[in-house]
């Protein structure tokens with residue numbers, strides 16, 4: 001059995017017309033001889049009646065400290081609704097189809113409600129249905145803990161479901177269909193003249209995705225990479241070839257790949273960042289320890305960390321900024337905060353050791369009068385923290401300089 005996993009995101013399943021286009025893609029693949037497993041997200045975006053964020057908001061409006069286990073139950077409904085509708089659409093078009101919730105599909109996770117990790121997949125039911133010639137539609141983003149409770153996988157969870165099923169079923173490939181035809185050199189919502197990356201390696205895309213290019217979730221890329229399952233990013237609404245993500249590797253399809261030696265893969269960005277600045281009083285060598293231990297204890301992750309003898313600088317996500325400040329003030333630590341920051345990342349494994357990259361970044365941003373609050377780098381990325389109001393200008397300036 002040659003299995004293909006196809007995942008369709010929220011915008012692809014939002015309306016009956018769009019679901020008909022999804023069904024066409026599924027049927028097209030089925031006709032080429034594949035057994036098809038389809039993973040679906042919830043319909044639409046916040047505001048749409050059955051979108052995940054809409055369901056979440058309904059509960060949060062009723063109760064500030066809602067129960068995480070119950071939140072998972074309501075959040076899992078979005079994918080169940082879109083999955084049953086897609087399965088019905090396929091049946092209506094004359095193709096045997098079967099819908100399975102995450103639990104029914106054998107997706108076993110840990111008990112970390114709201115952000116669970118897949119531990120294993122027991123795919124017997126999926127395989128049985130495929131053998132009966134059904135197209136199997138699986139609810140993305142959800143699983144079942146070993147205690148039998150419904151869990152959800154956090155942001156980008158349906159991508160993770162698709163990749164994990166691809167691995168468990170030893171699929172030929174995982175296709176991720178969305179509203180853009182591939183991975184671009186920057187978010188096409190901010191930059192007009194982006195280029196589509198035709199072939200990329202897992203690690204290149206992991207970097208870009210970690211830095212905020214939300215077209216595919218980095219966790220999904222990492223899972224597919226473990227078993228060398230190729231991922232294709234394609235658009236539900238056209239027939240363009242999209243982007244192929246794979247290793248430079250070993251199977252027939254994979255051996256044909258030549259990844260060009262590019263300096264930069266692309267420019268990524270993320271928002272909702274708050275910068276925290278703490279002046280270290282004379283000689284207090286233990287302040288960094290107190291600050292970072294207290295935040296770690298509260299489960300708050302920090303980024304952009306600069307520790308200097310007289311100053312501590314770091315960022316937190318804006319949704320935990322107030323909590324962070326409270327924790328620090330309770331320890332009698334005075335903080336200064338800058339809200340509304342954004343991070344722009346210039347990403348590319350090819351820039352390791354190449355002189356002049358930082359100079360070009362600084363040039364691009366200063367030519368646009370953009371103030372850099374902080375910067376940091378790894379061997380594949382250089383990040384700048386800026387004001388969120390400058391984001392579009394910054395991404396465009398960097399894209400123009402490097403792509």
Ligand code: ADP
Nearest residue numbers: 009010011178182183184186187189213214215
């Ligand atoms: P889905 O609901 O299908 O999962 P997402 O909204 O998660 O879709 O991802 C698709 C979006 O990712 C695109 O609409 C695009 O705005 C955004 N995006 C950000 N960076 C990139 C990039 N480098 N290439 C393509 N899309 C990107």
Ligand code: MG
Nearest residue numbers: 009156214215
């Ligand atoms: Mg997505």
